[in-house]
Amino acid sequence: MSALVFLSTLFYWVGLATRSATGYSIGSKLCWAAVVLGFTGLLVRWYESYLVGTDIGHIPISNLYEVFVLFTLITSLFYLYYEGRYATRALGPFVMLVVSAAVGFLLWYTVSRNAQEIQPLVPALQSWWMKIHVPANFIGYGTFALAAMVSVAYLLKQRGILAERLPSLEVLDDVMYKAIAVGFAFFTIATILGALWAAEAWGGYWSWDPKETWALIVWLNYAAWLHMRS
Numbered sequence: 001m002s003a004l005v006f007l008s009t010l011f012y013w014v015g016l017a018t019r020s021a022t023g024y025s026i027g028s029k030l031c032w033a034a035v036v037l038g039f040t041g042l043l044v045r046w047y048e049s050y051l052v053g054t055d056i057g058h059i060p061i062s063n064l065y066e067v068f069v070l071f072t073l074i075t076s077l078f079y080l081y082y083e084g085r086y087a088t089r090a091l092g093p094f095v096m097l098v099v100s101a102a103v104g105f106l107l108w109y110t111v112s113r114n115a116q117e118i119q120p121l122v123p124a125l126q127s128w129w130m131k132i133h134v135p136a137n138f139i140g141y142g143t144f145a146l147a148a149m150v151s152v153a154y155l156l157k158q159r160g161i162l163a164e165r166l167p168s169l170e171v172l173d174d175v176m177y178k179a180i181a182v183g184f185a186f187f188t189i190a191t192i193l194g195a196l197w198a199a200e201a202w203g204g205y206w207s208w209d210p211k212e213t214w215a216l217i218v219w220l221n222y223a224a225w226l227h228m229r230s
Helices: 002-018 021-052 064-085 092-113 129-158 169-202 210-229
Strands: none
Touching (some): 021 064
């Protein structure tokens, strides 16, 4: 998966630099292949966690290693959806940069921490809330990251850089808006689910710890963006 993400990014940039439909097409196919292998890897990891021990087995979204794989897959899948929806592959070079950055961190984290090893869940994570809170959160993260990279393309086109090779500003704006709208909805759901999970695990819905506080800041940021746009 990691190798295919890097190759996909490379071919997308080749397509953008040379205006090559072939480069774009190869980049898109490699991205699809990376998603398939990534999901297969997660399913295998899920199965293997139960082979380690029935008390250790869990859905593979419990630590930084696993959620960065999830982030890679969700961001790539949403990009591929918008690629088909708007019939343009010119956003691939930009969106796949953030996906490649996530994979780069994933590889570093694997080498430096042996993070790929399956570990038993800490007591606070032994809850069915995790199975819905974390995926909802990462749909938000993935679509927000996608929108951020599309906004880079928007600013470049607005300043006349690569203007002829990128979709219209209206298309770029629409992709950003729809991605953020989807992400905001799921991030809102995830924040509510997180509060409910916290109440069950620690007896309080909100404790103003750094993660909760920054989640609120992110939520307010995108709420303000959507409000100002409307």
